Amino acid sequence: MLRLENIKIREELSSEDVLKIACNKNHVKYDDLQNFRIFRKSIDARNKEDIFYNYTIDICVKDEKRYSKLKKIDLAADEKLKLVLNRKSKKRPVIIGMGPAGLFCGLILSEYGLKPIIVEQGKRVEDRQKDVDEFIETGKLNTRSNIQFGEGGAGTFSDGKLTSGIHDPLCRIVLNRFVEFGAPEQITYVSKPHIGTDNLVKIVSNIRNHIISNGGEVLFNEKVIDFNIDNGILKSVITEKRELYTDTAVLAIGHSARDTFEKLYEKNIKMEKKNFSVGVRIEHSQKMVNEAQYGNKSKLNLPAADYKLAYHNKETGRSCYTFCMCPGGFVMASSSEENTIVVNRNEQICKRW
Template sequence: MVKISNIKIYENIEDDKIIDLVIKKYKINPSDISNWHIVKKSIDARKKDDVHYNYSINLELKNENKYKKFEKVTKKTLPNIEINNLDKKTPLIIGSGPSGLFAALTMVQNGLKPTVIEQGDAIEKRQEVVNNFRNNGKLNPLSNVQFGEGGAGTFSDGKLTTGIHSPFCSKVLQEFVNFGAPESTLYLAKPHIGTDNLINIIKNIREYIISKGGKFLFNTKAIDFNIKDNKIKSVICTNNGNIFELPATHVVLAIGHSARDTFFKLYEKGILMEKKNFSVGVRIEHLQDSINKAQYGTSTKLKLPPAEYKLAYHSKTGRSCYTFCMCPGGVVIASSSDKNTIVTNGMSNYLRDRQKC
């Protein structure tokens, strides 16, 4: 397999037609190509009079020796997470945000049958509850923009970018595609899923986990932990006022950052916790059109997605200020999870087709 990088594209062309341009530009015999795929697609808008798409593609060629000018590459294999020493025990996962869902997915891929408990609603019902909050201001502290199946990022932009370089990043992206995200998620420089797509993907992941023997208990909150000799024995749960005990020898706490009452309980139980730094921020609303002009200029004829930006300032005192998460073509929404508190977030659908960001 060979890789061709830095393919500059100045015309509006569908991704699956890129190969025609590559064949022409690099004088490749079409019958030599047995397979091809895009590895990366980004926008280069550094010079406003030279805005273009930049592609890298991998080609599987029959007569590779004819094409020595191209860089040879080998196929990447995705890393697998192997879970050992858990035998056939039923692990308990608390929380069905990204951590809980991926923990459950990894477990069923290893032949385990986890039970996932979630204080909020399943995604279909959660959507109704969130709409009710938005339209009527009625807050459910257990199921809202932050809590419920899919976790805190569900009603956001669904960005899939990270600053870390881990082989597991590709695995996460591949799983999203396996469960319904567009194929381009694998090669866009800044992939995003959008709230509308995420809702289906989360449902697909849940159904797969259930088909492999996993279990989901919604509207079920972990309220206490039964620990003996420094080992977990069971988790006390509540569902609609009914209190019951779930035996457990292995518990994954995938409770996110906003489960304040559960953190108090863990602290009370003497469970070791490590503090993490946090940032405080505000939401700023721009007109999408002004960001597009600032980033892309006005001369390009290319059809480009709604633009975004990232700014950071690092002071000498060690404190920094940075833009955290933009939601191009999105909307600012109320995102409280507690009475008498105010939280705001940005949210966009896959098409990012609203006028603001």
Template structure:
């Protein structure tokens, strides 16, 4: 197979024109070849402000050596490395592996273990996705919260109510395995090569159901509405998990609980499982008109049919050395109510596949560390909870979210009237001054970041842009320590901390990769044929 780079299409050329571009690059008279797109990117740096689509393609053609003789650096021989299921080990496993949590890490760990014949038992505190959607919509409409099944908990994890971004900087071969599995279960094929692939919350809901059914078809079991209250440890090793009055014997637990399972964190702290406090970030969601973002990023090509809703990713360091950045940017999306605790307000963002909403939103976050909130294991959790409680009160104690126009925020004055940007938060909003809610160092950093980002992306500091708070769940406040090679807890044999909740991931792809990584370690150690 040949891998050909630097294949260019103008913004007005359809993707079907790529075949002719490949033919000319090969200097080939024949049209007798097949190709698949390996990578797509947009290059706006060439020919003034023109947009050029740049592709890398893998081509199968007869007499490959003929085309390599020209020594064109854009044409190279390519051998594709496909993901391989690891060979199983030989140790006896008395009980099937237990997975706690059915977000991206738990799903992909469960899928791989099922494919390897281990018939995992998956325990998820939330509901199956269809019931979960109904619970979430009920909360958004009536303020009645299901603390076990919400935007944070339930089938698919927090990623189910998100933009469904699949961007990862990892070159890990597992990354392509994750994308291929998503496509196999119904995601668009384009995610395999796009520079910024996404699925959208509407498509993700169907995909996770299909994954669940394959796990079950391979002998695995998925139990919803099942909270793990305790991991039983004896003599430094896992012995069982307790769910209410039920005790489930096990010797292998893959813990993929997610970053909002605060009761689980407390249980682990009480059991003295090896953990450490870690830095994370807090802030607000910021909304702009999507048309403004399109204009800023695409200029004269804004609204061109070949271009999708524009994105951005911004970062800076303040004059005091603190990091400020945007995160989980949702083109054409909505700000959503994402609390998992009664009388708390938490925000997040999501987009549907079409990304055709009026507003763009993104988390606007400030880095915080144990030096800010304390070094005890529960200090970061308490810091998050206090901000969420204060936001609930500031919003009117009815799950409305506090909001502020950017102009008002920069002038330290409460917002009395919403301007041209209408907040998309579903439970209603109340104008405040965030300087009365957030710590001073957070507000100072946000203000400096907004002004800096406006210099990078024209209009970011527009007067009527809306800030909605608070965003506190960007990543876990703790890391559950594990051995680098075996992925096993440093002081608890049989416990595999995994994914975002364990502090080893930060998004759908990275969490899924970590789920695969931990599942591989179980496969490599044990023989599934020995299971009862």
């Protein structure tokens, strides 16, 4: 596979037309093409007088040797990442929580024939939406099923922005899997991929159905409340309704399950603390951000602009950075506990509201 980089496009064009321009620029005969994928599409707005899209396109051609000057990429990179599970136990693994971590864990384990049991204290994503709407309209909170808790986890109602600060090849596999289950293909190449809550609800339920069709099981409205551990070995996971005998439990409980963390602490289960950052929430008018980033001359149909800033103090080793910006979004209440305040910014909920 060959990579065509720095394809600058200054108008709204179809993928096919962008491909033709990319081939032309790199002297690739259109007839030699066998296949292509848009690897990346970003907006270059450094010069307000000349804002353009920057594309990277991967192509397969008939006779690669003819194009020896073009950059070659390793097509097998994705395949190399295939996971190998060397598990001898016959007991079904239990996954606690069905946010992104639990969902993908369930997906992979079910595909390897391990028939995982997923326990989620909240509701199915379709039913969860009703509780979220009720909270937004009336302020009535369901502490088990809300913006943070339930199938799909805390990010489901954040409009499905796929943000990750890491550069791990597995990120691409996650994006590809989302596409397989119904996400728009462009999430695999736009620089700031975004699914949208309405799509995400369907995708999460498609993944759940796939897990079940592979022999997995999902227990909704059921909370894990205890662990039976004998001599440092897990014997069972205890929910409000039953005891699940297993030697493998994956805690995919997210950041906000304070009562479960207390239980783990009480049981002497080793936990590793993570560094945390303290921040402030800043609101700017979108018009101001758009003007600062794009100016007002571009004819392109540009999305709401965002920005990212970072500062690293070499003497103290401390950093300051912008995080989780939501262009065009609104600040929303996102509590999961009574008498506490959590706020988040969100686009989709406000559009529906």
